[in-house]
Amino acid sequence: MASSGVRPRSGVINTGPGVDERAGLIPVTKPKRREQLSGYLTIAPAFILILGLTLYPVAYSIWLSLLEKHSFFPQERFIGLENYLYLSKDPEFWTSLWLGVVYSIWTIVFQLILGVAAALLLNQSFVGRGLVRGIVLFPYMIPTIVAVILWKWLLNDMYGIVNYWLLALGIIRDPISWLGTDQIMLSTIIMSVWQFFPFVLLSILARLQTIPEALYEAAKVDGASAFRRFVHITLPQIQGILFVVILLRSIWMFTKFDTVWLMGEGAGAGRFIRTLPVYAYMRTLTYYQAGLGAALAVIMFAILVVCTVIYFGLFREEADIG
Amino acid sequence: MNRWRFKQLSNRSFLYVGAALLALLAAFPFLWMVSTSFKPPVEIFAQPPTFIPEDPTWDNFRRLFTATNFLTYFWNSLIVSGMAVILTMVVSAAGAYSLTRYQYLGREKIAGLILCTYMFAPIMVVIPFFILAKKVGIENTHFALVLAFTSFCLPFTLWLMRAFFKTIPVQLEEAALVDGAGRVRAVIYVVLPLALPGIIATSIFTFILAWNDYIFTRILITSDELKTLPVGVQDLFHSALIDWGLIMAAGMMITIPALLFFVAVQRYLIRGWGAGAVKG
Numbered sequence: 329m330a331s332s333g334v335r336p337r338s339g340v341i342n343t344g345p346g347v348d349e350r351a352g353l354i355p356v357t358k359p360k361r362r363e364q365l366s367g368y369l370t371i372a373p374a375f376i377l378i379l380g381l382t383l384y385p386v387a388y389s390i391w392l393s394l395l396e397k398h399s400f401f402p403q404e405r406f407i408g409l410e411n412y413l414y415l416s417k418d419p420e421f422w423t424s425l426w427l428g429v430v431y432s433i434w435t436i437v438f439q440l441i442l443g444v445a446a447a448l449l450l451n452q453s454f455v456g457r458g459l460v461r462g463i464v465l466f467p468y469m470i471p472t473i474v475a476v477i478l479w480k481w482l483l484n485d486m487y488g489i490v491n492y493w494l495l496a497l498g499i500i501r502d503p504i505s506w507l508g509t510d511q512i513m514l515s516t517i518i519m520s521v522w523q524f525f526p527f528v529l530l531s532i533l534a535r536l537q538t539i540p541e542a543l544y545e546a547a548k549v550d551g552a553s554a555f556r557r558f559v560h561i562t563l564p565q566i567q568g569i570l571f572v573v574i575l576l577r578s579i580w581m582f583t584k585f586d587t588v589w590l591m592g593e594g595a596g597a598g599r600f601i602r603t604l605p606v607y608a609y610m611r612t613l614t615y616y617q618a619g620l621g622a623a624l625a626v627i628m629f630a631i632l633v634v635c636t637v638i639y640f641g642l643f644r645e646e647a648d649i650g
Numbered sequence: 651m652n653r654w655r656f657k658q659l660s661n662r663s664f665l666y667v668g669a670a671l672l673a674l675l676a677a678f679p680f681l682w683m684v685s686t687s688f689k690p691p692v693e694i695f696a697q698p699p700t701f702i703p704e705d706p707t708w709d710n711f712r713r714l715f716t717a718t719n720f721l722t723y724f725w726n727s728l729i730v731s732g733m734a735v736i737l738t739m740v741v742s743a744a745g746a747y748s749l750t751r752y753q754y755l756g757r758e759k760i761a762g763l764i765l766c767t768y769m770f771a772p773i774m775v776v777i778p779f780f781i782l783a784k785k786v787g788i789e790n791t792h793f794a795l796v797l798a799f800t801s802f803c804l805p806f807t808l809w810l811m812r813a814f815f816k817t818i819p820v821q822l823e824e825a826a827l828v829d830g831a832g833r834v835r836a837v838i839y840v841v842l843p844l845a846l847p848g849i850i851a852t853s854i855f856t857f858i859l860a861w862n863d864y865i866f867t868r869i870l871i872t873s874d875e876l877k878t879l880p881v882g883v884q885d886l887f888h889s890a891l892i893d894w895g896l897i898m899a900a901g902m903m904i905t906i907p908a909l910l911f912f913v914a915v916q917r918y919l920i921r922g923w924g925a926g927a928v929k930g
Contacts (some may be wrong), residue, residue, distance in 0.1 A: 360857075366833075367752030371760060374745030381801030382767045382775055389778035399781070449668050460669050462913065465677045469912045471862035473880040473900045478679040479889075481686065481894060487695050489682060521888055522675070576769075583771030586864040594887055607772040612777050613869065622781075625774045632769075 386629070392622035410563040411623040412464040420607065421624070428603035431517065431588065432581040438521040439577060440531040440570075443528025449560070450529070456583075461533075468526035476590040479519040483507060512597040520587055524580075528573055536562070571643055579632055585609060604628055654841030680905070687711070687898035695893050710899035720900060722875055722881035727904075730792050730878055731860035734799035738807050738856045739849065741800070746811030747837070751820065770803035772865050775801065780869050789881070790872050798866040805855045810855070815841075854911045861908050879904045 338535055360519065415421045450461050467475065482490050483506035491503040506515045547557050585605040592598025592606065602610070602623060603632040612621030667889070686694055714720050749761050779798060783789040801848040818841060826836040864880045871877055877885075882904075883900045886893070 361750055364754040367748050367757065369758075370744045370748035370752070373741045374764065374804060376761060377741060377797075377800060378764055378767055378804055381779070381797055382770055382805075384780055385775050385778035386770060388782060390772070392778055392781060398782070400784075402785075446672055449665070449672065452665055454662075454665050454669060456669070460673045463673045465912070466676050466680065466909070468678070469858060469908060470905050471880050471908065473862055473884055474683075474905050475679075477883075477897055477901050478683050481898065482679055482682065485696075489699055489895075492697065492699060494776035509703045522679075526676070539928070579769050580771065583773050585771075590864070590884065593884075605771070605776075608773060608777065609865075609869075618777065618781055621777050625777050628771075629774050638771075 384395040395619045397618045399618040424607035435520045439525045442525040446529045447532035454547040465526045472586040516591045656767045714899045721877045727878040733796045734860040744805040752816040791868040799860040
């Protein structure tokens with residue numbers, strides 16, 4: 329390489345093209361024992377922490393789900409699969425499963441629509457784009473507790489600004505009880521979409537920025553409409569990341585605890601958004617039945633594993649990852 | 651004005667209207683919180699509502715700092731999040747270095763296993779974690795909380811740091827090694843400076859995750875004097891009459907630190923996000 333082709337700040341590279349080739353061969357061909365040892369030593373802390381703080385607790389919850397155990401006292405009794413048998417006949421379990429599925433599906437669908445649309449918009453160039461890009465990430469960055477109090481205040485039935493506007497515009501005649509039994513699921517879905525669509529937006533936007541502009545230019549010259557450009561250029565390009573985003577968002581929405589729990593708390597209608605994670609929490613810390621709580625967590629995990637495997641089976645070929 | 655020109659122009663205005671709506675959708679709830687936090691009680695419940703407080707007051711903030719344990723919670727949040735960042739970053743920087751620079755058996759398996767745990771949701775970990783913490787006798791301590799945050803953030807940070815380290819050419823380091831520098835010196839003087847943007851972005855991300863956490867703190871901490879902000883502020887709701895002014899002031903005070911950090915590293919964050927998300 330001629331040194332004139334190297335930018336001045338990479339002076340370090342400049343000194344060593346000859347050195348690189350010799351040094352580069354050593355680790356690739358023959359991992360030495362010392363090298364192996366250093367490798368293991370540097371990964372060990374991370375590995376031990378993940379093993380001890382995540383994998384072991386999750387494995388332990390399988391054992392815990394076979395016990396009858398009070399959450400605060402040390403006594404425990406092995407009861408086999410009785411917790412699972414109990415849950416299979418427990419109407420509240422089935423309701424919570426159903427509510428969890430309803431909540432996940434609607435929030436995921438609207439997050440994707442809003443997130444992808446917003447990403448396409450913010451991929452255009454216009455004045456103030458950087459600022460808007462910063463602002464839209466805001467809902468995802470604030471603590472859940474803040475997002476919840478914001479929305480509880482916006483949706484307050486007596487003094488909330490949402491009801492005020494709807495009344496002022498003549499869309500409704502009587503104030504809507506947004507946090508009441510009939511509307512609380514809808515309110516929680518709206519609020520969750522608001523909170524989590526920036527994740528979709530950011531992931532898609534990052535990918536959109538890597539699509540070569542030339543592809544679009546060529547299509548424009550050929551007279552392709554905006555819609556056709558989206559279907560034939562953008563969509564195939566973002567397919568891979570969409571696959572990952574849908575997977576992650578599904579896992580996270582199905583196991584979402586804090587948003588749902590905090591929306592339901594103190595609203596009196598919490599029962600109508602008692603999804604599976606909330607139910608698992610309540611069994612453990614309201615009824616102190618740690619065994620049942622663990623069984624619910626295990627069921628949740630099993631459902632996720634099964635769905636993930638099916639999802640990969642269905643869409644693997646279409647999404648070229650890596 | 652010809653037709654083509656008109657279409658161009660209407661496309662532009664559509665773009666600006668869309669962008670403005672999007673920004674408003676994201677920011678309005680926050681602006682409304684800011685507005686409410688500066689209103690006296692009478693104005694908070696006024697109909698029609700006022701956007702700019704007519705009679706702005708610091709009273710809500712004053713009560714927040716004097717009549718509640720807000721400062722204790724704030725301090726706890728700072729300590730716990732800070733410790734979690736330090737522990738997570740040291741461990742994940744070493745781990746990411748190992749995964750990108752050394753050859754050894756099972757390296758890719760370990761990387762895969764770590765990525766797998768990225769998918770474990772807090773609710774699945776926290777119940778057994780709580781029972782185990784009780785058995786070990788560390789429940790209701792900040793130590794347990796720091797460990798919990800670390801376990802929660804580690805898979806993600808490790809993955810992100812690995813992506814950052816991959817972008818640093820190994821040759822630079824090898825050149826330093828050949829020039830006679832030891833491994834430690836090569837890391838300190840060559841790798842770390844180049845990885846700094848990644849390290850900062852990952853630290854901030856960890857900080858925000860820890861700062862925002864609700865579930866681990868709710869379950870692991872029972873003493874009021876050990877609570878962090880999200881849990882402490884939630885408990886402000888537990889009075890008969892909800893004091894919206896006070897709660898909005900508290901909401902602002904929790905949001906501001908996270909927001910400041912976020913604004914500071916937004917650029918790196920978006921880049922890192924791409925690296926982390928696309929690789930997954």
